[in-house]
Structure formats: C-alpha cells, structure tokens
Amino acid sequence: MRPRVDAVLGLGRTVADLGRTEAFYRDGLGFRRLGPIERIPVPLLEALDLPDASGECLRMGLGEQTIAFLAFDAPGRHGPVDAGADETGFQHAAIVVTDMARAYAQIQRMAPTPISQGGPRVLPASSGGVMAWKIRDPDGHPLELLAFPHGGAGSPWAGATELFAGIDHSAIVVTDVDAAIAFFRDGLGLELGTRGLNRGPEQAALDGLADPVVDVIALAPTRAKTPHVELLHYRAPPPPRASSARNRFTTRFHCLVNDLPGLLARLSEAYPVILSRDGRMAGLAGPDGHGLLLIQAGDD
The missing domain is CATH 3.10.180.10 (2,3-Dihydroxybiphenyl 1,2-Dioxygenase, domain 1)
Incomplete structure (x- = not known):
C-alpha cells in the first residue's frame, strides 16, 4: 500500500493559558475535556524540534474531532494575533x-x-x-x-x-x-x-x-x-506581509499515517523532517511553512 495520510485526527494549537483556553472552547463552543492536563510528551516535543522545552497539554473534543492545546513553561514569541485572512499566518x-x-x-x-x-x-x-x-x-x-x-x-x-x-x-x-x-x-x-x-x-x-x-x-x-x-x-488583495514559519507553526494538523517511514522517505527529499527518537512521530512544514504532525497508525 502506498504510504499516505489516512486521517486528519485533529489540530494542535499553542496557547498561553490552558485555563483561559478551556473556558473559551468549553463555554463558548461546546468542546469537552478529553482527560486531565498532562505534561507534553517527549516524542511530541522532539517532533516539534523543541527537545529541550517543557509544558502542559490539554486535549479537547467536539464531536469526533479533537484539538490538542499546548502551553509551554517558557513561552516563545507569539505569532501576530492580527494576521489578516489573506496572510499565510492565518x-x-x-x-x-x-x-x-x-x-x-x-x-x-x-x-x-x-x-x-x-x-x-x-x-x-x-x-x-x-x-x-x-x-x-x-x-x-x-x-x-x-x-x-x-x-x-x-x-x-x-x-x-x-x-x-x-x-x-x-x-x-x-x-x-x-x-x-x-x-x-x-x-x-x-x-x-x-x-x-x-x-x-x-x-x-x-x-x-x-x-x-x-x-x-x-x-x-x-x-x-x-x-x-x-x-x-x-x-x-495581495498579502500585505509575510509570516515567519514559526508563527505559521502555532497551529498544526495532526495526521494519522499508514506507513510513516515510507512517507518520510518520499517527503524528506523536498521538505525537512524532524523525527522523534522513537520513530513514531514526525514534524514538518509544508510549502508555505504550515505545520504538520505525522503520527504512525496505532499510536493515535
């Protein structure tokens, strides 16, 4: 079978305050918590090219879809909160x-x-x-x-x-x-x-x-x-400004892959790939720098 993405499991988003985020998505949009707040797993940090970082993760669901919110202990630079609808940071x-x-x-x-x-x-x-x-x-x-x-x-x-x-x-x-x-x-x-x-x-x-x-x-x-x-x-209209790749990476697609090694072998020829040490998760950026987290099937 050809290596491919079998499903988009949901999204990942970097936030500043998990409590504030949970209240907004729960009370405003009907999301539910999918478990306790946990430390961000090491393989995920490695796939995000942040092996020395630390923080907490909150998973929330709506219907059958999920968003994993990450709050880092030492936050990096925040992306532009006013990015227009025609900018790559949006x-x-x-x-x-x-x-x-x-x-x-x-x-x-x-x-x-x-x-x-x-x-x-x-x-x-x-x-x-x-x-x-x-x-x-x-x-x-x-x-x-x-x-x-x-x-x-x-x-x-x-x-x-x-x-x-x-x-x-x-x-x-x-x-x-x-x-x-x-x-x-x-x-x-x-x-x-x-x-x-x-x-x-x-x-x-x-x-x-x-x-x-x-x-x-x-x-x-x-x-x-x-x-x-x-x-x-x-x-x-023409985009008014470019957005840095790191800003575009603050929201990420979480994708389930049927054959991660095979898919990475094809993608890595054109796109830099960051593989977790256990080999089960990989991060990469698409043509315009948007973030993707690729997860080997069976590890979702």
Missing part, C-alpha cells in the same frame, strides 16, 4: 453549527474578537450557500462558525443535532496553489475535492477584507473526510 478551524443564531449568541458571551464585519454572512449559492462567521480565540487563533444550508443534506453533517457539531476543516492560506495541491495530494496522499472561486461583498464581509478573490480547494484523506484540509489562495 489558519482557521471551521466549526459546524446547526443553528447560527443560537451559536452566535452563545459565543458572544465569551467576547471573541471578530474578524468578519457585521456578523454571520450567507455566501452565494456559487460558494456553497453556507452561513459563516469568523472570530479569534483568546490567543488570536482564527475560528469559523459554519452552518450548512438544508441541514447539511448531502454532507457528512447531515442529521447533526448538537448545536456545535464538530470540526469540518482547517483552512490555510497558500501563495502557490499548484505547489500546495502537489504537496497534499501527491506528497501526503489526500484526495482533491471541490474547487471554487469566492468573491463579492459577502466574502469581503466574512474575511474583513476589501474585494477579496480567493480560490478555495478541499483535500481529504480517503479514510476519513472530516476534518479535511482547505487551501485558500487569494488572488486579491
């Missing part, structure tokens, strides 16, 4: 809601920083007809609330009953769409899905940008379609 997690009005009211009690202008927006049918709204968590990490039309009919979210149903995807801004597709499809083995072009006043309000024109490309593992990867390539 990576959002899209949370499916079944009632946008109720979800909007609940998260407003947590006083999130808005990205979108004027509240939730319904995108045109050509952009899927979804209702969406973008905000930031207490550390500035972007989030998107997403409500599908017709109850999500025809999507993995059809029949969802919880107000906050789960994480549909995580979207990253890329500068070279062809290189990004090649990395995720040919390098990691994800399947290329829908591809569209979003523009117009609704997209401008959603992104908080003037006249954006953005390619939206979905890629998903064959085994599990949610959460999936979404590529955002802004044709306009």
